[in-house]
Amino acid sequence: MKNILIPTDFSENSRNAIKYALEYFSDVAVNFYILHVSNKNLNFKEEPENISDFSSEMQTVQSTSALLKEEIRVCQQLSKNQAHAFFPLHENLNLVEAIRKQVAEKEIDYILMGTRGTSKINRSEMGSNTCDVITKVKCPILVVPEHAKFSGIKNIAFLTDYNCIYRNKVITTLSDTLDTHQSPLRVLHIRAQNTGLTASQTDNKGFLHYFFKEKKHSFHFVENKDLEIGIQDFAETWEISLVAVVAKNLNFIQRLLLRPALKSVSYTANMPFLVLHE
The missing domain is CATH 3.40.50 (Rossmann fold)
Structure with a gap:
């Protein structure tokens, strides 16, 4: 059983990377961990400045949870291997710290990342973080360009x-x-x-x-x-x-x-x- 970590920002590019991973590991038993990393830390131990701020933070958390559930649902539909299992993860650390944490805790064999893409939440480009992850996380990384389509590995x-x-x-x-x-x-x-x-x-x-x-x-x-x-x-x-x-x-x-x-x-x-x- 392999453990694969896939960071997602819910962009089309991220979903394409997930599709690629499902086909790339189509004949392998895999635990897929779908990770979303928020841009900022949400600290509910401190009093929000006002009700509006608290409501906005709660909406962000709920939105992220809903998007992760949808991502898992799509993965389950696309996968043709009953030995594929999917787990949603959400972290409020920076991307490198969050990935390091999950690599250690889940004993990750491969990280799979898309190189570009516009987020539905923060409109950022995930590809800008790829170099940081490559150089700072000691784990094999499969980097999938935004237009990559799996057609076997000749x-x-x-x-x-x-x-x-x-x-x-x-x-x-x-x-x-x-x-x-x-x-x-x-x-x-x-x-x-x-x-x-x-x-x-x-x-x-x-x-x-x-x-x-x-x-x-x-x-x-x-x-x-x-x-x-x-x-x-x-x-x-x-x-x-x-x-x-x-x-x-x-x-x-x-x-x-x-x-x-x-x-x-x-x-x-x-x-x-x-x-x-x-």
Whole structure:
């Protein structure tokens, strides 16, 4: 049984991320925790300034509760797996603190987040928080762009510079992902033009080959002054459905996922990223 945490701001993007999660884990027994985080702390131990303020706060709580119930109802309707269970969560902490708390308490295996979206409550963009969660919460995060639609996981790309030996948690999570969808792994080396591997990089590549020797995998490299274009060409050529990257490679994540520099790059519209933590 896996435990999956999905923050929601009740936007269309959040609901799309939930739909993606239900299909992504369609054949897996899962406890789905649907979490809404309010923007401000509501402290009922203090006297409200007036009846109007108290009434407004109560309406906000009631509205959130109703929206969470509706979200759970939709999830139950969309799910085709009887081994899927859904639980609503509401926190008045900031987003990172709330997610950290739930990851610890619920023993969360994956966090699933949409990258953009306009809230029905506060009109904010959830995507603006994604980088904070990636860097400050030590849990695998599946990041789902707002236009992503699940159509199976044909191939998984793992971006690496071969500059470190990946620890067991990274390898285990990546291996679990490959097993879930019976997908081949395409290890993609990002390198500068006209440069070869050092002895250390060659060793680290060898370790990856050893770790995944029982699974279908292959090694590739992209050598392009426009990293985004190189990744897009690779994704199209190899029918990549999911890109995995280690959280410490924040430069990759920022350039490829959160703030692509080239408007001509389209993969961010539909390519989910799996961010791994050591």
